[in-house]
Amino acid sequence: MGAFVKLLFRNRLAGFGAVVLGVIVVLALITPWLPLHPPNETVTANRFLRPGTPGHLLGTDHLGRDLLSRLLWGTRLSLAVGFAAAVIAGVVGAAIGIIAGYFGGRTDNVTMRGVDMLMAFPYILLALAIVAALGPGLMNALIAVAVVNIPFFARNIRGITVGIANKEFIDAARLSGMGHTRILLTEVLPNVIPVIVIAMSTTIGWMILETAGLSFLGLGSQPPQADLGSMLGEARSAMITAPHTSIVPGVMILLIVMSINLLGDGVRDALDPRLRSGALTRPLPATQVARKSVPEVPARPGLLEIDALETQFHVGKRVYRAVGGVTLELKPGECLGLIGESGSGKSVTALSVMGLVASPPGVITGGAVRLEGQDLVGARYERLRSLRGDKVAYIFQDPLSTLHPLYRVGDQLAEAILCHHGIGRAAAMERAVKLLEDVRIPNASARARAFPHELSGGMRQRVAIAMALANEPDIIIADEPTTALDVTVQAQVLALLDELRRERGVAILFITHDFGVVGQLCDRVAVMYAGRIVEQGTTREVLDDPAHPYTRRLIACVPELGEGRRVMAAIPGLPPAVDNLPDGCAFAPRCDKATEACRTGEIALEGGARKVRCIHPEGSVREATA
Amino acid sequence: MSIALKATDLSKTFEIGKRLIGPPRGRVRAVHPTTFEVHAGETLGIVGESGCGKSTLARMLVGLEPPTQGSIEIEGRALDNADPAAFGRLIQYVFQDPVSSLNPRKTIREILEVPLKLLHGMDRKARAERIAEIFEAVNLRPEFLTRYPHEFSGGQAQRIGIARALAANARILILDEPVSALDVSVQAQVLNLLADLKREFGLTYLFISHDLAVVEAVSDRIAVLYFGAVVEQGPAEKVFAMPRHPYTKLLADSAPRVGQPLGGVQSGELPDPLNPPPGCAFAGRCPRASDRCRVERPELRVIEGDQLAACHHPL
Ligand SMILES: Nc1ncnc2c1ncn2[C@@H]1O[C@H](COP(=O)(O)OP(=O)(O)O)[C@@H](O)[C@H]1O
Ligand code: SF4
Ligand code: SF4
Ligand SMILES: [Mg+2]
Numbered sequence A: 001m002g003a004f005v006k007l008l009f010r011n012r013l014a015g016f017g018a019v020v021l022g023v024i025v026v027l028a029l030i031t032p033w034l035p036l037h038p039p040n041e042t043v044t045a046n047r048f049l050r051p052g053t054p055g056h057l058l059g060t061d062h063l064g065r066d067l068l069s070r071l072l073w074g075t076r077l078s079l080a081v082g083f084a085a086a087v088i089a090g091v092v093g094a095a096i097g098i099i100a101g102y103f104g105g106r107t108d109n110v111t112m113r114g115v116d117m118l119m120a121f122p123y124i125l126l127a128l129a130i131v132a133a134l135g136p137g138l139m140n141a142l143i144a145v146a147v148v149n150i151p152f153f154a155r156n157i158r159g160i161t162v163g164i165a166n167k168e169f170i171d172a173a174r175l176s177g178m179g180h181t182r183i184l185l186t187e188v189l190p191n192v193i194p195v196i197v198i199a200m201s202t203t204i205g206w207m208i209l210e211t212a213g214l215s216f217l218g219l220g221s222q223p224p225q226a227d228l229g230s231m232l233g234e235a236r237s238a239m240i241t242a243p244h245t246s247i248v249p250g251v252m253i254l255l256i257v258m259s260i261n262l263l264g265d266g267v268r269d270a271l272d273p274r275l276r277s278g279a280l281t282r283p284l285p286a287t288q289v290a291r292k293s294v295p296e297v298p299a300r301p302g303l304l305e306i307d308a309l310e311t312q313f314h315v316g317k318r319v320y321r322a323v324g325g326v327t328l329e330l331k332p333g334e335c336l337g338l339i340g341e342s343g344s345g346k347s348v349t350a351l352s353v354m355g356l357v358a359s360p361p362g363v364i365t366g367g368a369v370r371l372e373g374q375d376l377v378g379a380r381y382e383r384l385r386s387l388r389g390d391k392v393a394y395i396f397q398d399p400l401s402t403l404h405p406l407y408r409v410g411d412q413l414a415e416a417i418l419c420h421h422g423i424g425r426a427a428a429m430e431r432a433v434k435l436l437e438d439v440r441i442p443n444a445s446a447r448a449r450a451f452p453h454e455l456s457g458g459m460r461q462r463v464a465i466a467m468a469l470a471n472e473p474d475i476i477i478a479d480e481p482t483t484a485l486d487v488t489v490q491a492q493v494l495a496l497l498d499e500l501r502r503e504r505g506v507a508i509l510f511i512t513h514d515f516g517v518v519g520q521l522c523d524r525v526a527v528m529y530a531g532r533i534v535e536q537g538t539t540r541e542v543l544d545d546p547a548h549p550y551t552r553r554l555i556a557c558v559p560e561l562g563e564g565r566r567v568m569a570a571i572p573g574l575p576p577a578v579d580n581l582p583d584g585c586a587f588a589p590r591c592d593k594a595t596e597a598c599r600t601g602e603i604a605l606e607g608g609a610r611k612v613r614c615i616h617p618e619g620s621v622r623e624a625t626a
Numbered sequence B: 001m002s003i004a005l006k007a008t009d010l011s012k013t014f015e016i017g018k019r020l021i022g023p024p025r026g027r028v029r030a031v032h033p034t035t036f037e038v039h040a041g042e043t044l045g046i047v048g049e050s051g052c053g054k055s056t057l058a059r060m061l062v063g064l065e066p067p068t069q070g071s072i073e074i075e076g077r078a079l080d081n082a083d084p085a086a087f088g089r090l091i092q093y094v095f096q097d098p099v100s101s102l103n104p105r106k107t108i109r110e111i112l113e114v115p116l117k118l119l120h121g122m123d124r125k126a127r128a129e130r131i132a133e134i135f136e137a138v139n140l141r142p143e144f145l146t147r148y149p150h151e152f153s154g155g156q157a158q159r160i161g162i163a164r165a166l167a168a169n170a171r172i173l174i175l176d177e178p179v180s181a182l183d184v185s186v187q188a189q190v191l192n193l194l195a196d197l198k199r200e201f202g203l204t205y206l207f208i209s210h211d212l213a214v215v216e217a218v219s220d221r222i223a224v225l226y227f228g229a230v231v232e233q234g235p236a237e238k239v240f241a242m243p244r245h246p247y248t249k250l251l252a253d254s255a256p257r258v259g260q261p262l263g264g265v266q267s268g269e270l271p272d273p274l275n276p277p278p279g280c281a282f283a284g285r286c287p288r289a290s291d292r293c294r295v296e297r298p299e300l301r302v303i304e305g306d307q308l309a310a311c312h313h314p315l
Helices: A002-010 A012-033 A067-103 A105-120 A123-134 A138-165 A168-175 A180-216 A228-238 A244-271 A346-353 A381-387 A409-420 A425-438 A457-469 A487-504 A515-521 A539-544 A549-557 A619-625 B054-061 B084-088 B108-120 B124-137 B142-146 B154-167 B184-201 B212-218 B246-254 B291-295
Strands: A304-315 A318-330 A335-339 A362-371 A392-395 A475-479 A507-512 A524-529 A532-538 B003-016 B026-039 B043-047 B069-074 B091-094 B172-176 B204-209 B221-226 B229-235 B301-304 B307-309
Touching: A002 A012, A002 A244, A012 A067, A012 A244, A067 A105, A067 A138, A067 A180, A067 A228, A067 A244, A105 A138, A123 A138, A123 A180, A138 A180, A168 A180, A168 B084, A168 B091, A180 A228, A180 A244, A228 A244, A304 A346, A318 A335, A318 A346, A318 A362, A318 A507, A318 A532, A335 A346, A335 A515, A346 A362, A346 A475, A346 A507, A392 A457, A409 A425, A409 A457, A425 A457, A457 A487, A487 A507, A487 A515, A487 B246, A507 A515, A515 A539, A524 A539, A524 A549, A532 A539, A532 A549, A549 B184, B003 B054, B003 B204, B026 B054, B026 B069, B026 B204, B026 B229, B043 B054, B043 B212, B054 B091, B054 B172, B054 B204, B084 B091, B084 B108, B091 B154, B108 B124, B108 B142, B108 B154, B124 B142, B124 B154, B124 B184, B154 B184, B184 B212, B204 B212, B221 B246, B229 B246
Parallel strands: A335 A507, A335 A524, A392 A475, A475 A507, B043 B204, B043 B221, B091 B172, B172 B204
Antiparallel strands: A304 A318, A304 A362, A524 A532, B003 B026, B003 B069, B221 B229, B229 B307, B301 B307
16 A cells, blocks of 8 residues: 555656645535535625635625635535446446456347447437436436446456456356355455556546536536536626636636546556556667676677676666576577576576667666677667667567567568568568478468468467568577477477578577477577576586586476376475575575585686586586596 | 266367357367266376367366266266356366466465355364365465465465365366476476375376376376367376377377487478368378278277277377
8 A cells, every 4th residue: 555655656747636636625525614604695795706805715606605615515516426426337337347247148248239339329418318318407417427437337347357257266266166146246346446446536537527517507406506517607607707706616627627637547557567567667679788897808709699698677676686697609500508497587688688678677787798799788779670680580489479460471571571671572572471481381372461360379480480580690599489389389390490590500599498399409508597507518418417406406307208107306495586596506495415605605607618507516527526 | 996087978069259149150169079987096197289178178077167068977976067166076176377266366365265165164263274284285384374376486376276176175186287387396396296185185186288298297097189089098108108099199209308309390280170170180180191081080999908099090
């Protein structure tokens, strides 16, 4: 709660809205106890007194009634009616939305058609029609405004409910013996209440305005009862001669609606979880860089060198050290595997190469990434953009993140080609089809006209690979490209990548958590744990003769086909949180060989081609150092 | 050995693109009539690729999805109307996504109390005792009970999911990809926990996964599903070591294994579920396919001893 208020007031406008609204609401609440003239007391002798007249701070209206008193009583009424309308619309609309969304099928179909029909009318017309049918009066105006707003709530809440009804915890609740009513009340409702509150806070302002509108037309509150709309309506005839009678309620309406809307927007943003991580602030085009020093460029630069790279996420006061000094080198035409468990920093390493880590909150705080000797960290955005796709291409786990859902895959490929080569549309299209053939898509010219959603997961990933190949890059960074695929499809995609690499000499940085895949595809492998490389060497060496205790035990955890029934080796505990790394070796809390020395100071990654970050390495590396 | 779970000709057809009035736009046979038994104390593994009907089959077995046809018998009792509450005492489900299977707005204690209260009508004191017992069985610390799901890692959340299934006191658990969302080091922890629980409480498992090695490591028998039908069934040690159905062989060859060369680039795709082929669903990808395969659907039959396959030309 405290965090919510803080977040709310960080948004100045929302804070301002909250203060203004707070003052108005307090005034409205204490109105009956204020020393005011009775609001309906007519003194014809005092007609149209100007504001500032002693005894009548805001003057009087055409019947000599005290405007201040009418304003406060009117505000009280308008707020109450608007609030009541919002609550009614919210409750009824949410009930409809929840029921339609939860039960789905025919119930959903029928109710939502009805709601659509209501929505098809211009709402003010609908409101007028309802009041015309019920007769004028404040209560009827309230009903009209509520009814007119029900569809908005019903639609919103239905959408949210459909998402929740498909969650597995609803199934779990049914299996725990809950009936539908209980599920709706205890499982679904608590999850939609925040949405209902947000929807109410962003619409209550309009509902007050709409009620005022109806009263202004004489369809709402009836004389002599004052609400803001009827005050405006009655002042209309004296607009020129006594403008203050219109201005006073007008300004109040403005203040109320404005403050509610500012506050409502603030509430919505503050409840949005994305705001907490800073994702709603405008992202920078390339990852922010804050390096204290830049590593020296070696005499003979390689193809791609990641040199002591450090990437952090700064969220509030916390610093997540996602990548803590990673050094890797990718040689032309080789496939380097980067393996580790989720959260170990593989993806952030990969994204840092081309400055693709979202900023804020991401910051590259140290090291360098050199492409043929040129540092990419801190390079100008234009330069990074011209290299993206052309020199270095990415393939992600979810191909839909690279493919636009609304364009045909052939057009997207052609677009990618045209981006870096001005060869004309027709030629680009021809190359696009050729690329689809290269990635073994059957019937390539027909499939080029398909939309991404019309393809299976495996086909989509092939298109993403074609996309990566479009501009003949030297390097492909593949971040778990087969993790979401079935084994038979995975085997196809891996074979394809391997073939492309051999035929075209593309270097691949292959990120995965699967030792089997590394063993089949990669020449060398680096093992990552808690943001650092803990072991590195040729695939054979590392898999057959792991030197780091983490590597050895992780390999032992993986069941292999053909080993039969067995008890699996497990590593107790969890990887450390990267915002709270222990001193010394990050694996020490889970390591059965840990000694005092492991828990202090920096443990270096040692060795030549074969590197290990461990004081007590295993296997042949131990024998070599002993 | 008594039979814990028996499905007879169980099938499910989904109607696609339902309209307000009139027939649906299409029908998809998610599960073809399937018959199998699981013995008490056994682990039956079910493997298959995404979309082959694993989860639909599992959801029918716990009453979350009404079958189009067929019957289910649990511990000798026929359960024919899909009522999850009636099923809940006998058979429970552990979900794939440990986080989305826990209501984010309830504490762990509140989640675990529901089955105790609604399925077994326990009073407060009995519930607290039972929850403490279960929590210890799944190796979780009692102070976790007052926390909310988002405070847990995937592996811990999956333990909580298992605890909830145990709370219902069912003796049969359907484990639907219980470790797929977990990292290998944590996966092993959960698999070992499942093995311990099985021994301790005499449970029967139906273990669904797309990971062949995991299924082989935990199962007594394995059924291989392809395109909504069981294509092979047999003892765990034989199914992948000596496959009888060409699809099982393709699966086994595709599983990434250190030192094994990469397979072929081309091995075809699944048929279109809205427009299934008339004969064997695997014919389009099968190196042994004959003309007979393209017109006549093979039935699941005994090939040799305890190995069954649905194939005209088994290996
Ligand atoms: N946008 C972000 N904000 C804060 N922390 C993040 C963000 N993205 C990633 N992280 C943190 O960085 C660490 C490394 O993540 P990642 O590189 O995605 O791991 P991997 O790819 O190995 O699974 C994790 O601890 C993760 O929580
Ligand atoms: S440095 Fe020490 S704690 Fe770390 S892996 Fe090596 S032996 Fe274990
Ligand atoms: S029935 Fe024919 S096509 Fe089907 S798997 Fe057997 S051999 Fe292949
Ligand atoms: Mg990742």
